[in-house]
Amino acid sequence: xxxxxxxxxxxxxxxxxxxxxxxxxxxxxxxxxxxxxxTKESNILYIELCNNRLGNDKYVERxxxxxxxxxxxxxxxxxxxxxxxxxxxDTRSAVGSACSSWNPLTQAPSPPSGKYSTRSKMKLRxxxxxxxxxxGGDMSDEPELQVIFKSETFQRNLLxxxxxxxxxxxxxxxxxxxxxxxxxxxxEEEKEEEVEEEPDPSLELLxxxxxxxxxxxxxxxxxxxxxxxxxxAVGYGDFSPGRKGLICCWSIKNxxxxxxxxxxxxxxxxxxxxxxxxxxxAVGMHDGTVAIFSVSDRESRTFLASSIDCxxxxxxxxxxxxxxxxxxxISEEDVVESVMSVSEDGHVLKWLLCSMLxxxxxxxxxxxxxxxxxxxEGILVSTATPGLCLDFHPSDxxxxxxxxxxxxxxxxxxxxxxxxxxxxQKHLCPVNQVQWSPFSPxxxxxxxxxxxxxxxxxxxxxxxxxxxxxxxxxxxxxxSPLWPSxxxxxxxEQLEIWDLNASLLDPVIVEPAARGLNLTSMLFARxxxxxxxxxxxxxxxxxxxxxxxxxxxxxxxxxxxxx
Amino acid sequence: xxxxxxxxxxIEAHGSVAGTIVANADGIPIRxxxxxxxxxxxxxxxxxxTAMARSTVRDVDPQDDLIVLRISTKNQEIMVAPENSYLLIxxxxxxxxxxx
Numbered sequence: 001x002x003x004x005x006x007x008x009x010x011x012x013x014x015x016x017x018x019x020x021x022x023x024x025x026x027x028x029x030x031x032x033x034x035x036x037x038x039t040k041e042s043n044i045l046y047i048e049l050c051n052n053r054l055g056n057d058k059y060v061e062r063x064x065x066x067x068x069x070x071x072x073x074x075x076x077x078x079x080x081x082x083x084x085x086x087x088x089x090d091t092r093s094a095v096g097s098a099c100s101s102w103n104p105l106t107q108a109p110s111p112p113s114g115k116y117s118t119r120s121k122m123k124l125r126x127x128x129x130x131x132x133x134x135x136g137g138d139m140s141d142e143p144e145l146q147v148i149f150k151s152e153t154f155q156r157n158l159l160x161x162x163x164x165x166x167x168x169x170x171x172x173x174x175x176x177x178x179x180x181x182x183x184x185x186x187x188e189e190e191k192e193e194e195v196e197e198e199p200d201p202s203l204e205l206l207x208x209x210x211x212x213x214x215x216x217x218x219x220x221x222x223x224x225x226x227x228x229x230x231x232x233a234v235g236y237g238d239f240s241p242g243r244k245g246l247i248c249c250w251s252i253k254n255x256x257x258x259x260x261x262x263x264x265x266x267x268x269x270x271x272x273x274x275x276x277x278x279x280x281x282a283v284g285m286h287d288g289t290v291a292i293f294s295v296s297d298r299e300s301r302t303f304l305a306s307s308i309d310c311x312x313x314x315x316x317x318x319x320x321x322x323x324x325x326x327x328x329x330i331s332e333e334d335v336v337e338s339v340m341s342v343s344e345d346g347h348v349l350k351w352l353l354c355s356m357l358x359x360x361x362x363x364x365x366x367x368x369x370x371x372x373x374x375x376x377e378g379i380l381v382s383t384a385t386p387g388l389c390l391d392f393h394p395s396d397x398x399x400x401x402x403x404x405x406x407x408x409x410x411x412x413x414x415x416x417x418x419x420x421x422x423x424x425q426k427h428l429c430p431v432n433q434v435q436w437s438p439f440s441p442x443x444x445x446x447x448x449x450x451x452x453x454x455x456x457x458x459x460x461x462x463x464x465x466x467x468x469x470x471x472x473x474x475x476x477x478x479x480s481p482l483w484p485s486x487x488x489x490x491x492x493e494q495l496e497i498w499d500l501n502a503s504l505l506d507p508v509i510v511e512p513a514a515r516g517l518n519l520t521s522m523l524f525a526r527x528x529x530x531x532x533x534x535x536x537x538x539x540x541x542x543x544x545x546x547x548x549x550x551x552x553x554x555x556x557x558x559x560x561x562x563x
Numbered sequence: 564x565x566x567x568x569x570x571x572x573x574i575e576a577h578g579s580v581a582g583t584i585v586a587n588a589d590g591i592p593i594r595x596x597x598x599x600x601x602x603x604x605x606x607x608x609x610x611x612x613t614a615m616a617r618s619t620v621r622d623v624d625p626q627d628d629l630i631v632l633r634i635s636t637k638n639q640e641i642m643v644a645p646e647n648s649y650l651l652i653x654x655x656x657x658x659x660x661x662x663x
Contacts, residue, residue, distance in 0.1 A: 093621030145593050148649045149567045157644035158570050160631050161653050164642050
């Protein structure tokens with residue numbers, strides 16, 4: 001029954017009567033007592049009696065003897081009384097936790113929640129489950145197992161266990177990734193290190209992200225989480241219409257299974273994590289849908305919001321999505337993040353995630369007016385050129401570059417919807433990637449299907465330098481976040497790493513693809529000298545860049561935080 | 564629920580895992596890939612050790628709590644996740660730091 005603990009109870013304390021357990025009166029008496037005279041007289045009479053005893057006929061001495069019976073031995077046996085020692089050690093912490101779980105006013109401290117939310121009803125559920133056990137004495141084990149399985153902490157513990165397991169197996173690789181010293185096994189003898197002179201720069205394969213679910217899928221894009229640098233989102237999809245897409249969120253802490261898996265109705269073509277809400281992932285798909293997923297929720301299997309119902313959405317594949325911070329006013333709280341997407345229909349659109357969880361398009365982006373004007377039955381139709389890539393300036397969030405399928409790069413501003421600021425023309429084929437340099441604010445790189453990578457400076461309308469290697473379209477070109485003169489380019493047969501300090505004509509490292517596979521996407525790792533390569537069989541390979549002549553003392557902190 | 568089962572099976576299917584045990588608060592294994600005597604032994608022995616490890620951690624700092632206890636031995640590694648109502652034990656045996 002419930003005892004209301006807030007009620008004030010009165011407790012009365014009284015004294016009982018004196019309880020006498022033993023009363024031994026004294027044999028001495030005071031001379032002033034009432035019976036003193038009578039006692040004195042009886043004392044005198046007694047002394048006289050004792051004196052008269054000697055030689056008196058009334059008193060005779062006599063001895064007696066008692067019978068001693070025969071002794072009989074008798075044996076008795078009983079069961080041994082089993083003694084148990086029971087002791088309990090109570091520590092400060094056990095008392096503390098018992099007190100804290102008793103008090104209904106303060107909740108027991110919930111376990112530290114990282115990316116995953118735990119419900120505070122967990123403690124209550126556990127208490128109920130242990131009560132359940134006490135009531136049914138001969139309960140079978142199955143329901144108990146179910147109860148345990150359902151508890152949140154079990155899932156979390158499983159997660160931790162799996163990570164420990166994998167970390168044990170892959171310890172040397174993970175240590176190499178994080179630039180930590182490896183733990184050498186005790187059986188290995190100390191090898192004598194031979195001094196090598198200037199070994200060639202090379203790539204060392206550390207590990208691969210792949211599992212049965214992702215086998216055979218073509219990787220199209222990858223993105224790092226802005227806050228948790230161990231989380232990587234990978235988008236899988238085919239470019240044939242009607243094929244489904246897959247998004248996996250992998251964590252470096254568990255190399256064998258992705259943390260999250262989302263199935264989508266259409267192939268994924270672009271991914272980006274938000275920096276102000278690090279659990280929001282913006283996704284661009286092959287059918288033109290822009291969707292936002294929330295990766296912090298374990299249970300959700302689908303997106304938070306998408307542009308499917310929007311009237312003027314993209315209908316062509318979205319090739320790039322980026323989160324952009326837009327300052328609405330001077331104060332910091334009004335910084336709102338919106339998604340910019342560029343698609344094959346030539347529009348750059350800006351989307352805002354409303355509180356009603358729908359993606360609303362708020363501004364019309366630039367229509368690339370530099371399209372062909374075709375005459376069709378006398379009607380002038382201006383088609384916009386398909387846009388393939390987008391990159392915002394690292395320090396000025398209103399300027400961005402857009403690469404088109406005609407080989408022209410537009411420099412545009414967010415505030416000007418109809419005109420571009422500058423036009424960079426050199427490429428003859430679609431520009432697959434543009435990226436501003438994270439170290440120099442006016443330098444950018446562009447990779448195109450015309451086999452070349454061009455280096456541009458902002459004020460100059462022709463490229464400063466061009467790089468070619470084999471005759472194959474450049475699928476992606478990115479700057480290294482650690483070294484200002486290093487960039488990497490990926491073609492479907494090989495990965496190339498260029499170091500502008502070492503050579504302008506040839507890449508410093510060339511890593512060919514495995515036989516039968518095409519490399520499709522590439523990303524640099526953050527905080528580590530590793531590079532990730534995704535290919536057409538669903539594998540993400542992690543390579544560590546070794547022995548590049550730019551040593552760690554030559555790294556420079558980027559001038560602006562990387563988007 | 565099914566996801567938990569799937570995760571557990573995935574862990575058990577790992578080449579280097581010798582076995583897993585899920586035991587209740589009294590140290591009786593409920594679900595285990597070891598045979599019952601071995602599982603009972605593991606559960607019984609580890610129950611007290613984890614309670615002591617947990618109280619050690621909390622005595623040092625009452626705000627802290629034990630997440631996982633890993634015992635690396637010569638032949639294997641035993642990982643225990645302690646909770647009030649159950650115990651999750653994982654035993655991994657492998658060639659130390661093998662390179663694939």
